[in-house]
Structure formats: C-alpha cells, structure tokens
Amino acid sequence: MIEEQEEDNQCQGCGNIICNPEPLTLTIFNSNTKPIELNFCSWGCVFEVIPEISCDFFVDLPYLKYDDGGGDVNDFLNLIKKP
Numbered sequence: 755m756i757e758e759q760e761e762d763n764q765c766q767g768c769g770n771i772i773c774n775p776e777p778l779t780l781t782i783f784n785s786n787t788k789p790i791e792l793n794f795c796s797w798g799c800v801f802e803v804i805p806e807i808s809c810d811f812f813v814d815l816p817y818l819k820y821d822d823g824g825g826d827v828n829d830f831l832n833l834i835k836k837p
C-alpha cells in the first residue's frame with residue numbers, strides 16, 4: 755500500500771532527497787479518498803513504483819519535462835524503448 759510521503763523532497767522510489775525544485779510528481783486518484791501525491795527523482799523510480807500502486811480510479815503520471823534536472827524526456831524514452 756502506497757501512502758502519502760511525509761517529506762515532499764524525498765523520492766518515493768529510492769528514498770533519496772530530491773535536489774530538483776520541481777520533482778516528477780505522480781498523483782493517485784481513488785474513488786472515495788483524497789488524491790495522493792508522490793514525488794520522484796527520476797523516471798526510473800516512477801517505473802519501479804507503478805506496479806505497486808493499487809488504485810480503483812486513475813493515476814496521473816508526471817509531466818514530461820524537457821530539462822536536465824534528473825527526470826527529463828530522455829530518461830523517460832530510455833525506459834520505454836525496446837532493446
């Protein structure tokens with residue numbers, strides 16, 4: 755069960771402190787509870803946690819960012835490219 759983080763600047767995947775002032779934020783929406791926001795340092799950490807999420811409504815994935823702060827578009831594309 756994924757729970758809301760106590761520290762906003764801690765990555766939900768690896769547990770490290772996120773240096774980027776705008777982390778990758780994923781939001782879990784369940785039908786009868788308030789949304790849960792989770793912050794990540796990288797897309798790799800997002801992909802590690804997605805399978806552990808239980809949800810009966812939907813998950814809002816992080817914005818695809820075009821900077822190099824540790825969670826940019828290349829980080830995302832490398833994870834979804836076929837070998």
Ligand SMILES: [Zn+2]
Nearest residue numbers: 765768795799
């Ligand atoms: Zn991380």
